[in-house]
Structures are given as C-alpha cells and as structure tokens.
Amino acid sequence: xxxxxxxxxxxxxxxxxxxxxxxxDHKVLRGIDFESRRGTSTVxxxxxxxxxxxxxxxxxxxxxxxxxxxxxxxxxxxxSRVPAGKAGRRETGRLRAQSGMVFQAHNxxxxxxxxxxxxxxxxxxxQRPREEAVAEARALLDQVGLGDxxxxxxxxxxxxxxxxxxxxRALALKPRVVLFDEPTSSLDPELVGEVLAVIKDLAAExxxxxxxxxxxxxxxxxxxxxxxLDGGVIVEKGPSAQVIGDPREERTRRFLKRVLDPx
Amino acid sequence: xxxxxxxxxxxxxxxxxxxxxxxSTVPAAQASAARAPEGEQPVVRVGTEGTYxxxxxxxxxxxxxxxxxxxxxxxVADEAGWxxxxxxxxxxxxxPALDAERIDxxxxxxxxxxxxxxxxxxxxxxxxxxxxxxxxxGDDSIRTLADLKGRTTAQSATSNWAQVARDAGANVExxxxxxxxAALLAQGRVDAIVNxxxxxxxxxxxxxxxxxxxxxxxxxxxxxxxxxxxQDDAARLDEANKAITTLRDNGTLREISEKYFKADVSVPDxxxxxxxxxxxxxxxxxxxxxxxxxxxxxxxxxxxxLTAISFAIGLVLALLVALARISSYRILxxxxxxxxxxxxxxxxxxxxxxxxxxxxxxxxKFDPFTAAVIAFSLNVAGYAAEVVRSAILAVxxxxxxxASTVGLDYRRTLRRIILxxxxxxxxxxxxxxxxxxxxxxxxxxVVLLTELFRESQLAAAESNEFLALYTFAGLYYWVICVAxxxxxxxxxxxxxxxxxx
Numbered sequence: 001x002x003x004x005x006x007x008x009x010x011x012x013x014x015x016x017x018x019x020x021x022x023x024x025d026h027k028v029l030r031g032i033d034f035e036s037r038r039g040t041s042t043v044x045x046x047x048x049x050x051x052x053x054x055x056x057x058x059x060x061x062x063x064x065x066x067x068x069x070x071x072x073x074x075x076x077x078x079x080s081r082v083p084a085g086k087a088g089r090r091e092t093g094r095l096r097a098q099s100g101m102v103f104q105a106h107n108x109x110x111x112x113x114x115x116x117x118x119x120x121x122x123x124x125x126x127q128r129p130r131e132e133a134v135a136e137a138r139a140l141l142d143q144v145g146l147g148d149x150x151x152x153x154x155x156x157x158x159x160x161x162x163x164x165x166x167x168x169r170a171l172a173l174k175p176r177v178v179l180f181d182e183p184t185s186s187l188d189p190e191l192v193g194e195v196l197a198v199i200k201d202l203a204a205e206x207x208x209x210x211x212x213x214x215x216x217x218x219x220x221x222x223x224x225x226x227x228x229l230d231g232g233v234i235v236e237k238g239p240s241a242q243v244i245g246d247p248r249e250e251r252t253r254r255f256l257k258r259v260l261d262p263x
Numbered sequence: 264x265x266x267x268x269x270x271x272x273x274x275x276x277x278x279x280x281x282x283x284x285x286x287s288t289v290p291a292a293q294a295s296a297a298r299a300p301e302g303e304q305p306v307v308r309v310g311t312e313g314t315y316x317x318x319x320x321x322x323x324x325x326x327x328x329x330x331x332x333x334x335x336x337x338x339v340a341d342e343a344g345w346x347x348x349x350x351x352x353x354x355x356x357x358x359p360a361l362d363a364e365r366i367d368x369x370x371x372x373x374x375x376x377x378x379x380x381x382x383x384x385x386x387x388x389x390x391x392x393x394x395x396x397x398x399x400x401g402d403d404s405i406r407t408l409a410d411l412k413g414r415t416t417a418q419s420a421t422s423n424w425a426q427v428a429r430d431a432g433a434n435v436e437x438x439x440x441x442x443x444x445a446a447l448l449a450q451g452r453v454d455a456i457v458n459x460x461x462x463x464x465x466x467x468x469x470x471x472x473x474x475x476x477x478x479x480x481x482x483x484x485x486x487x488x489x490x491x492x493x494q495d496d497a498a499r500l501d502e503a504n505k506a507i508t509t510l511r512d513n514g515t516l517r518e519i520s521e522k523y524f525k526a527d528v529s530v531p532d533x534x535x536x537x538x539x540x541x542x543x544x545x546x547x548x549x550x551x552x553x554x555x556x557x558x559x560x561x562x563x564x565x566x567x568x569l570t571a572i573s574f575a576i577g578l579v580l581a582l583l584v585a586l587a588r589i590s591s592y593r594i595l596x597x598x599x600x601x602x603x604x605x606x607x608x609x610x611x612x613x614x615x616x617x618x619x620x621x622x623x624x625x626x627x628k629f630d631p632f633t634a635a636v637i638a639f640s641l642n643v644a645g646y647a648a649e650v651v652r653s654a655i656l657a658v659x660x661x662x663x664x665x666a667s668t669v670g671l672d673y674r675r676t677l678r679r680i681i682l683x684x685x686x687x688x689x690x691x692x693x694x695x696x697x698x699x700x701x702x703x704x705x706x707x708x709v710v711l712l713t714e715l716f717r718e719s720q721l722a723a724a725e726s727n728e729f730l731a732l733y734t735f736a737g738l739y740y741w742v743i744c745v746a747x748x749x750x751x752x753x754x755x756x757x758x759x760x761x762x763x764x
Binding site: 060093097099100101103106107108109110111112120122125126139149153154155169170173182 | 375659661662664665666667668669670671672675680681683751759761
C-alpha cells in the first residue's frame, strides 16, 4: 500500500527498545523491542502471564518499566533515567498523553453521562473549548453507533455499548495511538462482534492501534503486525499471515493450536 | 467546591491563629484597664453556678441570673467600681476556670478552708452558715456525722461539704448541684447529703418536698463563705475586702440577707435563717413554657452552629487525614494513623477539657465556642477519616487508571472522579457521625457554653422538674435528628441516580 521509500524515511510511530519490568521478584518483561508504523495495527498475542498486557500498559505508563525506552512520535522516555517526583511525572505524563486506552472492564465513570465521559479529558485535562469538545464527542458517538445515548448513564447501556463508549472516550483525546487491553474479554459472546467491528473500522480509517486480544480470527483480519510473547520476550513477530498463518516457532504453534482447537 | 474547601481551611487556620494571637494581647489589655481613667470601668468576670438557689439561680419569670451571692457581688462591684460579666459553669469547673483565667473571681458560697487559703486569694467572710446532714424522711440510721461512715452521700466532688463527708468516712457520689443531689437522695440512690443549711432550707421550702429532711448539724463548726480570687490578684482582693467592709457597715449586706433568709447571715450569730415562705412554686407546664424559649435560643445560637461548623471543619480535616493515611509517604501515613488512634482512643469529654482547661496552661487560650469547635472538629476528623478512607478505597482501581489515561492529575482525579463516587459510600456512616456530633455538643455545657442542654439543666436546678425538662430537651434534639435523617435520605436518593437499582 505505502511506498517503500517513504516508509523508510519516516520514523516509526511507536518505538520500543529494551523494555524490562518486574513485579517483586517476578520478571515479567525481559527486553522487549518492536516498532509500529503510522496507521498500522499491532496485535500482541501470547498465553496469560506472557507480559503482553504489561507491554500495552507500559505504553500508557499505567505500569512503569524499570529499564528501556518508549517513544511515540517525538516524545521519548528512557525509563532508566526518569527522575523521581514531579519532574518524572511530567515526563511520563507527556508520553501518556500520546495514547488513548481502552480497558477490558471499560472503566467508564459511572457518575457521568456518556457525553460527560467523553469530554472529561478534552475539556479538563486538555483545556479545549467545551463546545468544540462536545461537537467532536457527538460525532464520535455517531461513529460508534451511539449517537442517541449521549445523555445516558453507563449503567443504562449494554456491555457492548459500554465498551464502544470506552473506545469513543479514548478517541476523544485525539491520541497518536489507541491501545486496547483485551477489549472483548469481559463481554457476552453475542456482544463481541459489534465491538470488533468498531475496532476494525478504526484500523481501516488509519488510526494507529496496539491491541491485546485472544480473538485469533479477529487478529488475523485486523493486524498488520503480530507480536507473539511468551515468558516476557517476543518469541516471534511479523505480518499476521506469517505469524498466525505459518508460524516458525514451536511455542507459537502450540499456543495457536491450543487457542484455535480447545480440547 | 475548590474555593469552598480553601475557604474552610483558611477559616480553620484563622480560628486557631486568631485566638492565639489574642492571648498575647490580653495581658496588655488588662494592664491598661487597670490604669483606665474613671468612667471606663474594668470588666471583672464572675464565675458562678447559676443552679444553686437561693444563692445563684435564674429567676423563673425573667430568666435573669439572681440570688444572694449575685446581689452581694453586684453590691461589691458598685463599691469597687467594677463592671461585671457573669460566667455560669458547674461547680467542679469553677476553680479550673479561675486557674485558666477564664474568670477573675468566684461568687458561689466558696467555703474557707486551709487548702483554698493556701492556693487562692480569699476575701473577708460575707456569709456564715453551718453544714447540715440531710436524709430520707424517717431514716433514723442517720443522725450525726459519725453515722455517715461507710454510707454514700451526694456532693459536688470538689466542694467543701464533700470533704466533710469524706472525712466522716462516707463514699461521695459526684453530682452537679444540690437539686440533683436531693433527687438522688429521694430516689434512694444515696443515703445522705451534707450541705449548707441555707441551701437545704431553700430546697425544702421551694419544692415543698417531704421526701427528705434535715437530720442534724454536720459537726459544730460554722462555715465561712468568701469570694475567691487568684492568689496573684491582690489588687482586686483588696478592693473587694474594702467593699465588703463598707457594705457590712452601712447595712447593705444585712438587707440583702434578710431579703433572702429573714436573718442576717453576714455575721456569725445573726439568727436562724427562715425560708419557710419559699420561692414562688410553679406548675410543670409553667416551668416548661418559660423554658421552651431559652432552650430554643440555646439550640439555634449554640447547638446548631457548633454542630454545623465543627462538622464542616471536621470533614475537611477528615479528608486530609484520610489522604495522608493512604499516602505512600511513611511519615505522613504514620502521623495520620497516630492522630486517628489518639482521637478514637480517648474520651471526647477529655479532649474537650484538654483544649479548654489544658491548653491555656501553655498559653493557648480559646473562648468557649472556639474551644468547643476545635475539640469537636478534631473528634469528627478522627472518626470520619476512617470512613472517608474506606470509601475512597472502595472506588475500583480502574477508576484511577481511567482518570489518568484521560490526562487528569492526582487532585483532579480525586475531586472529579474518586470523591463523587466515594461520597455515595460515605454518606450513611457520615450521617451517623453528624447525628452523634449534634448530641455530643451537649458536652459543651461543661466548658461554659450555654447550649440547649445547659438551658434545661439551669431550669431543672431551679424548679426540680428533671423529668419534664430533660424530656423536653430530648425532644428538641430528636426533632433535629429526624430532620437530618430526612435530609440524608434525600441525599442518598440523589446520589443513587447513576446506579442501577
């Protein structure tokens, strides 16, 4: 699709190098390196405990790695050199502002209406004019098919609708990257489709996304790049057709077999 | 919201700092008052019970403070050129109040004894009386002081009569005034009372009670009643003594005495006091009718503002303490933990006494209302901090994470996302704290605050209508509590609007 020469001159949107992270004595990340180009979808696959969610949360600095570098466009943080206290928080805050996060359990603000959930970040944190934020929020709600639910409270929506609001809330921040942490794992099976459809649309529209998921078929369709993690390292990475369709590593094959043909 | 919080914190600081600053100016003000030219009379604060008829009590019709001691000190003030300010308090708090310079003298039938002679400046005698033993009518087992050995008497704990009873081998039950003592005796909860013959005669005459009677004299000695000053206050003591001499010489003391007792008690042998005519007796309904308004004023002017201000400040402090307690800074959370432990581990009454009677000894003196606000708001903070803390922790961790991913910092997350949700959990237990506080303000009666309960005490001491007046006071508290509970319910409904039910 994209011209090869242009790809090489433009730096990758996400650049991750040498990421290491421990929880107590347990080392969850043992040196993670990857890059994502602008407008691509990167899917992280791997068994539970492989570290994929920690990688994703590190991109938004919900987890703080001990070592390694994360850069999103022009904001780069070297975690081994982040100063303590306020200065450090300012630095990681700038990196966090580059991405929007969609949680497994949506984490909508229950005391705010759908619209208020969407404009909280733009108006309060980004200090954008309220009218502008409201107009954009309404457009986003239309986009995820919830234009008529702006004034509902989260508890009045179905699980799939709540997750679509969660996506719209992440998009309202106008992030460079949208992160999805198992966005369909806590949904009833019949609601999964509507959420995946929205994410596919985003990828098609040119959003840069990083997705942790267990939906292999969905990953196959949406991913430009698949990273397979196990034991805190990237075991295999490449285009989805290669990693999912024709894995080279034994560990990847075993995982895919287990997930695709359970029992 | 934010400004309101800041305003309350500022107000709190002011309340703490301003009176402290005031203390440093007080001695100067007193000094200049002493040197004041004629016409600008120095203010002298008089401590008295207000519940000890016929010496110090409220006239049931006018609610004015009056009585033998009151008229005497007013006459003394006329002679000495003082302007009086009366401070009414329970007997057991009177000497501490004098020590803490909350009052300048005591006019309340203070009996002369060696201990007081050593510690205070005592004036010339203005009343001679003798102690009597009071028993339940017909209880022949009690006739003399010797019969009190091993028995129980009801006295103000620090009074001279309590000492007489103790010396005779009696166990002393502490009470807050003679009327209460008489009630305990009539109910059979104590065996006897030792008190001033005049006070007893007044009680018998004004109540028409036949439940108790005078058994006999408590020893042979007469007792001398004096005004008490701080020991270093020789100037005022001297002025008072001169005035007493003048009043005795010109017959004023005799006149006042005969008005109350039909005898001259200002000399050692002025005849037997006769109070048989008594004070005017009134029906229970009349007493309640005339007390309703003072109690209402006590409620509106002291009880409710004290509750509201203490609760508001207490909540702000509670939030700060709760955040400190949750904080990852060890020192901060340790301090918060210690504060909560101390507040919850000590009696509220004790905290109140420390602020009001204790702190003045290190130079921190607050007026009664401020002292009560400080003690009550710290107490509320100690209890509410744990409520607020658990309410904050009950908000799912995902809410903190979601707030930070949309770019909110710690303070905005707290204010806009966490606290609104924590409020829902915290409202029911905090309502309990508020209701407790409202009722706890009745303890203000022991730090010179004339609040709702104190008004009922005053009226009860004068009229002996304990059941009616305390029930009446309870009704006031209950009505306010019912209103607060209704408000709580409405608030809960409002906060539940975003929750599936």
